[in-house]
Every structure is written in C-alpha cells, then in structure tokens.
Amino acid sequence: MKYLDEFHDPKLVQVLVKKVQDLLGREFSLMEVCGTHAVGIFRYGIRDLFPETLRLLSGPGCPVCVTPAEEIDAAILLSREPGVILTTFGDMIKVPGSQSSLEMARVDGADVRVVYSALDALKIAETNPLKKVVFFGVGFETTSPSIASVISTAKRREIKNFWIYSCHKLIPPAMRGLLEMGEVKIEGFICPGHVSTIIGSLPYEFISKDFGVPCVISGFEPLDILQSIYMLIRQIQEGRTEVEIQYRRSVKLEGNKKALSKLYEIFTIADSKWRGIGLVPYSGLKIKDDYRDFDARTSFSIAWPEVSEERAGCICGQILRGISIPHDCPLFGRRCLPEDPVGPCMVSSEGACATYYKYAKWKA
Ligand code: SF4
DSSP: TTTTTGGGHHHHHHHHHHHHHHHHOOOEEEEEEEEHHHHHHHHTTOOGOOOOEEEEEEEEEEEHHHHHHHHHHHHHHTTTTEEEEEEGGGGGGGGGOOOOHHHEEEHOEEEEEOOHHHHHHHHHHHHTTTTTEEEEEEEEEEHHHHHHHHHHHHHHOSSSSSSEEEEEOHHHHHHHHHHHOOSSSSOOEEEHHHHHHHSSGGGGHHHHHHHOOOEEEEEESHHHHHHHHHHHHHHHHHHHOOOOEOOOTOOOOOOOOOHHHHHHEEEEEEEEEEETTTTEEEEEEOOOGGGGGBBHHHHSSSSSOSSOOOOTTTHHHHHHHHHGGGGSSBBBBTTTTTBSSSSGGGSSSSSSSHHHHOOOOTTO
C-alpha cells in the first residue's frame, strides 16, 4: 500500500537500526513528546531494537492526560447546570476528576453525550434549541483550528445555545516548562508530526537556540521514528542543535497558514494549567472577546475550581514530566486497569500507562 508499506520496509528498517546502533557509544536520553509516538515506539518494538543506553522518555503529549483535575471538575459542574447537555470526546467522560468523572455525573442524571467533533455538538444545539449545549474541548494545535471553525460557524448561524469550554493547549510552551524544571535530562526531542503540520517548525526554534536541545519533527511510521532517532543522535554527536524536519511530506517551516489564521481569528494565547507541570505561561487558548458569547468560561456562573486534588497514589504528573514510568506506580496493573482507570494516563489509548499496559505490562 503506497505511503504505508514503504515506511515499514524491513530492509530499510535494518539499515536504519544498524546506523543508529553504530552511533550508540554512550547513553542518550531522548523524549518523544507525543503519545502517538510513544504508542508507535511500543507497537513497532522500537525500544527492543536498541540497548538500554538509548533512553526513550514519554512526554506530556496526550491531551486527555494533561487536562488537570480542576478542568475535569469544572466540566462536571457544567454538566450539572439546569438544561445543559455536556458534549465531549469519548475518552474525556472516563477521566477522573478529584472526586468523580463525567461518566459518574451521567449515571447521576446529567446529560453527558459523546461526540466525534465540535461540529456534532453544534448540530445537537441546533436540534435542541431549548437546551444549553456545552462542548468540553481538549486537544493541541492539531484539533483547535477545527474548534475555531465551529465557533465561527455558530456565530454566522446566530446559534444562541452553544458554548465551548476550551481547555486547549499548546505544545512548545510545555516543552519549555519541562526544560525549565530541569528534573530530567533531555538531550533531544522527537517532536509531534501532526501538531507541527499546523504550527510548522519555527515555534520550536527557541528550544535549540535557548536550551541547546536538538529537535526532530517526526512522522509516525516505523521508518519515520527510526530516522528521527538517527537524526537526533547525529545532531548530538556532531554538536549541532537544530530543528530538523523528518516528516517533510506533511510539515513545512511556516506550518499551515490557513489553519493558523482561523485559529488566531477566534482564540488568543493565555496561560494554562497542565497536569503534572502546573501553570505554564502562554500554553493555552482563550476565546477572544469578540466571540465571548460562545465561551462557557465567561457565560456560566459555576464555582470554577482553581485547585483540585489528584487521585491518591496516582503518579500521572510525574510520568507526564518524564521523571517516572508507569511501572513506578504501585497501582499500575493492580488497582489501576484500562477497564477501571484511576488516572488519565490509563484512560487514553495514547496515555503512557495504557500504552505500557498494552505492550509492556510485565517489563520493568
Ligand atoms: Fe495513575 Fe494508574 Fe498510571 Fe498509576 S497506573 S500513574 S494510578 S494512571
């Protein structure tokens, strides 16, 4: 199958593996920022191809996982408001807040509905004019332009019963946050190909210039990931700190200008709280005042929680910062299972705990 088989070619895989192995004279610590890369690395057995001197750390690139408990708690409060239909993506209804989840709120009588897109939520609003339809939106730069487009459509159609509870986040500022914390040695970043298709490569430049950490924007097939690892290790060995694009078939220097233009027509950049990292300056998206009629944050008078407790024993925060792995959690595979998750990293299929559980349950 064109564009798929050619990125799985076993002969090319062997060539690249040998090239990486030949460069591994010492320990290297690389972080795959995004959950899709973490899944690919496990699914294709990439870790097993190299000695333990190549450390591949999982980062904060799972939007479900990094949504903090207070944002989940707020969504639960919104779902309990009179006349509200709370809509969101499937994973989000299972993610535990401090006390409950949207799934439990639904059991208690709240009208919580799973949708595949914000546009589906808008359709629910149009067909239920007497209800207040709120879309609880999480995600990174990949999904937020489509949310912006839906807000634009809602305004054009003069829909009065539709709001977005925006918990959208931006990836590069979170990478800065991790580097500033300095808790974990990161010598190179495997940057997310889908996010970078929207934002381009320029927003990562500060990482190489200010922190001296190389970046390679990677695709998601086995050869993409292997080539990205090779490119990063070469940069480190040659003393270069650059932002390189491996995923050239999708990513351009300046990104997708049309998508970015739509995004920043509707949203402005704001500080945002991340699970495990805390408040990260300029890492979130806030709906602009011109579109405030669609902003749940300014339109609903709930007691917006500022700080919520994480679940006892859950170390998702440490995992998202790359300082722990799921096997370090005493609840992993015992009290916390995909069918009965304690923390968000076990809920999302791109969460580190769910990935380890599926592919490396017994490997410490
Ligand atoms: Fe949290 Fe469960 Fe992962 Fe432990 S195994 S860190 S409780 S999600």
